[in-house]
Amino acid sequence: MYSWLWHKLPGGKLLKSLQCLTMVGLALVAFYFWLFPWLDAILFSESSTKL
Numbered sequence: 001m002y003s004w005l006w007h008k009l010p011g012g013k014l015l016k017s018l019q020c021l022t023m024v025g026l027a028l029v030a031f032y033f034w035l036f037p038w039l040d041a042i043l044f045s046e047s048s049t050k051l
Contacts, residue, residue, distance in 0.1 A: 005020070006020075
């Protein structure tokens with residue numbers, strides 16, 4: 001997959017590297033703002049019942 005992506009990206013090595021870093025950064029931002037809060041709500045939900 002990485003080889004395929006590297007060959008499909010336009011530009012030289014520097015531009016391809018910057019594009020790959022940008023894609024990784026966008027994936028991390030998406031995980032931080034959408035995936036991790038969703039998982040936190042599912043995995044670590046506390047019951048709100050009082051005794």
